[in-house]
Amino acid sequence: MKLVVASGKGGTGKSTFSANFALSISRCRDVVLVDCDVEEPNLHLFFSGDMRESDVTVQVPVFDMERCDLCGKCGEFCRYGAIAVLPEKIMFFHDLCHACGGCRIVCPNEAISETERVIGKVWDAPVDEHLRLISGVLNEGEPNGIPVIMAAKEAAEGNDLIIYDSSPGTACPVIETIEGSDYAVLVTESTPFGLHDLKLAAEVVQKLGVPAGVVINRSDGKDDETEAFCREAGLEIHMKIPFDREIARLQSRGDLFSVAMPEWQERFVELYEDICTRTGGAP
Numbered sequence: 001m002k003l004v005v006a007s008g009k010g011g012t013g014k015s016t017f018s019a020n021f022a023l024s025i026s027r028c029r030d031v032v033l034v035d036c037d038v039e040e041p042n043l044h045l046f047f048s049g050d051m052r053e054s055d056v057t058v059q060v061p062v063f064d065m066e067r068c069d070l071c072g073k074c075g076e077f078c079r080y081g082a083i084a085v086l087p088e089k090i091m092f093f094h095d096l097c098h099a100c101g102g103c104r105i106v107c108p109n110e111a112i113s114e115t116e117r118v119i120g121k122v123w124d125a126p127v128d129e130h131l132r133l134i135s136g137v138l139n140e141g142e143p144n145g146i147p148v149i150m151a152a153k154e155a156a157e158g159n160d161l162i163i164y165d166s167s168p169g170t171a172c173p174v175i176e177t178i179e180g181s182d183y184a185v186l187v188t189e190s191t192p193f194g195l196h197d198l199k200l201a202a203e204v205v206q207k208l209g210v211p212a213g214v215v216i217n218r219s220d221g222k223d224d225e226t227e228a229f230c231r232e233a234g235l236e237i238h239m240k241i242p243f244d245r246e247i248a249r250l251q252s253r254g255d256l257f258s259v260a261m262p263e264w265q266e267r268f269v270e271l272y273e274d275i276c277t278r279t280g281g282a283p
Contacts, residue, residue: 001281002162004181006205007188008197010168013217013241014187016251018165019046020258021185024268025161026131029283032159034152036177037167038120038136038145045254047133049125056136056151057116058099063090067111074103074112095143120148122155132159149176170200178205183275184212185238190223198226202233211279215271218243236278238271 005021007014015037022033035043044051061074061083068090075085082096083103094117104112119142123135136152138145145167156162166177178184184205188198198214205212214230216223219240230237241247250257258264276283 001160001183001276001279002164002181003183003185003275004164004166004178004210005185005187006166006174006178006201007168007186008170008199008201009188009194012168012187012189012194013251014168015042015165016257017185017187017215017217017241018163019043020256020264021268021271022131022163023256024258024265025163025272026128027265028269029161030130030132030159032132032134032156032162034156034162034164035133035135036149036152036164036173038138038148038152038173039167041123041135041137043133043165044123044125044135046256047125047127047131049127049133051123051125054122054124054151054155055118056120056122056148057118058097058147059101059114060094060097060099060117061092061103061112062115063092064111064113065090067109068107069109069111071108073106073108077102077106095141098144099147120145120151122148122151124155145173146176149173153177153180170197170204174201175204175208178208178210181210182281183279184210185215185275186212186235187215187217188226189218190216190220190226195226195229199229199233202235213238213275213278216240238274239267 005018022031025031035041072085075083080096082093084091120138125133136148138148167173186201188194213236220243247257273283
């Protein structure tokens with residue numbers, strides 16, 4: 001089963017939920033937790049383990065100017081402005097290249113080949129006997145994290161239970177993370193911004209055909225508008241995590257509150273079992 005934890009808004013506590021959720025489930029079965037927030041991965045701050053590191057590369061064009069006649073077809077094809085064909089030379093902007101390979105295909109003189117360029121890494125760390133953490137890490141300054149997300153997801157393939165922690169928002173990296181998942185947990189908060197962005201996230205999972213439910217984090221008891229939207233959208237509210245001083249204190253120290261407050265582990269496992277019932281997956 002592949003579960004994804006997402007949120008339309010940053011700062012809702014999505015990664016904190018993911019870490020506590022995965023750790024709690026790992027008490028009764030094997031779990032692979034994948035940090036797909038490749039621009040700012042942070043789940044490794046909660047866990048320790050010997051880390052294996054591998055490069056993520058993309059294929060970028062190399063121009064053979066002895067064969068090139070500056071016809072301009074490669075520049076016309078590139079929709080991202082990565083290739084500028086000038087009267088006497090070609091300018092290539094690798095930061096804009098999406099590594100699609102189209103320029104090589106359309107070149108009539110076979111003047112374009114490809115070479116690998118490292119854009120990020122995948123960290124793979126066994127936390128303990130039943131929990132494994134995989135983190136995608138995009139190199140600083142790189143504009144496109146999709147290949148790193150794909151590599152992190154691929155590294156987790158073959159496992160029975162995978163939990164993806166997506167980046168906030170509803171842009172392409174989030175869509176890539178959600179794609180192929182069996183269920184989405186949308187983490188929100190009871191604020192006007194939280195509700196606004198929950199609506200956007202709910203629309204994304206609906207468009208992708210992924211069933212979803214909601215967790216309200218930092219609930220202050222004033223959840224009426226969020227509850228009303230969830231009823232209207234047919235979204236089950238699986239859990240409310242209260243706006244609690246002790247939980248906040250533990251989180252501020254980088255601790256997982258489900259460890260210090262083990263009753264929450266039972267609640268996270270119950271949530272997982274509820275999802276299994278809804279999706280027909282095996283607990």
